[in-house]
Amino acid sequence: MMGIEDAGSSSGAGATHDEERPPPLPPRPSLQPTPKDRASLQSKPTTALSSMTIQTLSFPDGSRGTFSTTVDDSAADDRTSPTEGHDVSALGFHPIGSARKQDTDESMSIMSMAPTMRPPGDLESLLVGDMTKRSPAWMLLQSQSASIQPFEVIRPDHSSTFAEFEREFADIPDESNRDWNDGDRLQLWKSKLKHYMILSSAGKPIYSRHGDLGLINSSMGVVQTIISFYEGAKSPLLGFTAGDTRFVIATEGPLYFVAISKLGESDSQLRAQLNALYMQILSTLTLPGLTNIFANRPSTDLRRPLQGTETLLSSLADSFTKGSPSVLLGALECLRLRKSHRHSINNAFLKARAESLLYGLIVAGGKLVSVIRPRRHSLHPSDLQLIFNMLFESGGIKAAGGENWIPLCLPAFNNRGYLYMYVSFLDGRPDGSASTTDASDADDAIAIILISPDKESFFTLQKMRDDVVTELKKKGHLDLIKATAVQGRPLVTEIAPSAHISHFLFKSRANVQFCMPSLQPTFSSLISHRRLMSLYSHLHASMHARHSHLKVLHCISDEATSLAWITPIFEFYCVAGPNTSRAVITQGANKIMQWAKREEERLFIIGGGVF
């Protein structure tokens, strides 16, 4: 009990600079305070009257979740940032802009780490501010608070937003299903949190993630009318907000792309997603192909030339909706291997190289193992994203079994012509002859991908694959790759024990690659994964906002504490429980950073095999 009282007084001391703050609250009798209580509370969870104060509020009965519900409604009202234009608070993340607005005199606010307020310093300098807080009560609090994981506390408004998320990817029944009428189906369509639409500038629908085009034809018509109105006025529409929904529009030649999101992504992130869909279309048709189609007949129905790629667009769209670190960071993930092993695999790969080869990749469980490429060319992440999506996200290739020979355009490499991609999934069988099976599951499937400009080179590349596999088997590398892929990503506790960090993303900017720990155990469910990715995407958006020159950003919400740190070398984002102090998260970040530096040559492919 002593501890509690100490904590109370400490909280009062911490808040002395705020004259209007009520004295430390007595233990609340009920977890459901009356509206009157809420109105009287000046502090809001977002405004970071230092995390300490907030923690104290919930202290007396030990139920630390209580504070979040108490101030929820009043806080939500004015939390919407006018600059953002849409209510991102629905995701439990509060833009710094709004926090700063409310707390301009709050010198303790560690959310507003704008360079104007502090000299741009190293991360260590953040530690200084915390020295004054090391009271015994604070230490006690810390010892308890670290056990709370991000998003453990779920606020009512959030759970309603995400209640639908489990059903986000379910199909809308089509007309053949007699149990559903159009009204119900339209209702279901509207309940989806994320939509992507593609239409031609003549107004012909091309693609929609949800609902068959018959169902939403009229919506497409409205969209086309709005867009072309602005086109006509020579002032293209880029985006608009309706309620909690953000619409972003991208025009690419004869095509309109529309993203509709209730998930609180930033415009630039949505735009990047639309661009990826455009790249997928180019990958199917090439730019001259697409241009010709519409030059000859502007009213062409593009669905026919794109037939069969709907699943690729949808799997791409769904990976955005689920939240993909790779897409967010525009980087790739590699399989962690010893430097000597990777070197040896590269050499085996290079040794077997066929004359006509352009790029060769070995991929295991969606992670890059080895790349060989000509000296003059590197592979662009957006092209690799298309390939990975085709091979690992949409089931078409792997389910078919056998080897595949796929014409495709890699738009970032050259959007004017086709390359030919040989794909072979290896199974784990010891004799693994030319025929492969669909037995291995997505998580650890090993694929060899060989790309050539010569459409007749299938059998040459097949031979190369056989040679590579023989060589890798002989040295035991294949088993090694398989074992590493099955093992998966390390837990964050293995990387930095007792760092109190729940998850992180580390991107090496020079290598355009990233690494992250396992999503287990905290973020393994679809919803918690989405919430984590939303948090990352907000951090990312804040760091990359056009006029922000942030180096370090520390954010506190009532659900999670997060830290972003950007240098010319790397980008780092991490998340910890809501009560984690700045000092703790900073120490954790440093530990992970040391690990990443130490492991750099294992985590990332540096250079790759060049010929």
Next chain:
Amino acid sequence: MADSNAPKPSSSVKLVLLGEAAVGKSSLVLRFVNNDFQENKEPTIGAAFLTQKCNLPSRTIKFEIWDTAGQERFASLAPMYYRNAQAALVVYDLTKPTSLVKARHWVAELQRQASPGIVIALVGNKLDLTNDGEPGRGDGDSEGVEGEDSGDARKVSTEEAKSYAEEENLLFFETSAKTGYNVTDVFTAIANAIPETSLKSTRGPGASNAVSRGGEEQRVNLNGPREAAKEGCAC
């Protein structure tokens, strides 16, 4: 790789599948190669290459199968796959008349451009959707096809397709990749119909330049698979 158990001669046969999108080409191959079936399979992109052995009484045939994508935009790549092929499966969907039209186009193109000795089989797939699917399997789930009366979604009559096949000297089968009905029979019949002289005993990548040496022979006359089988077995 080599079959060690039998002294039977083994030859590889290059086979290509052609036909409109979504008629079930990949499903036929999957049934033949892995004896498996996947509902709502995603479309093939480009082409898939698979191999499967077929044991005949007198020899082993190793099929090297090119399963091509049916979409229009891949049509220009088709010659790459049927060039040098000794056999072709032209597949249509029994519940979709336009797919037979497309199949006729493929047959015409093969007769015009492929190796002269090529063995062509016309295959009507999705028999499980019709009333005369495999006995006892009449559970026609007409997956979006607007079949007017319950069960039977057949839109192409057996007679129509069969008489066309006879005109053009094609093998003819109605199959169901879903139930497996008739699938292996198609491949066995093709194996039997391949003329002895066009078989080579080489395997592997060299098959790409296996220009049909039986090129100068006339097209195999096939009244039925059985008769063809006799021809094929004379070794």
